[in-house]
């Protein structure tokens with residue numbers, strides 16, 4: 335399990351390296367020195383630190399997910415607004431033409 339993929343540094347985009355000695359294992363950026371650890375050592379430590387690093391590196395992805403979830407909630411509330419608006423128009427306009435009728439009646 336030494337082939338864990340590390341994402342680029344979330345701060346500078348630099349290359350990430352794993353520090354597999356001591357406790358706990360680290361993942362650090364070779365460029366700016368940012369580092370993170372998973373509080374473990376050994377094989378588990380590699381995994382934990384890589385996960386911690388990648389989680390940090392994908393913060394923007396998490397934001398994107400939150401943004402799209404937010405957008406979904408807006409879209410669905412907009413749909414319900416449009417729905418009630420349509421009902422409102424239906425009620426307030428008794429002379430509304432049924433769908434498919436021609437303009438000649440007006």
Ligand SMILES: [Zn+2]
Nearest residue numbers: 343346363366
């Ligand atoms: Zn960096």
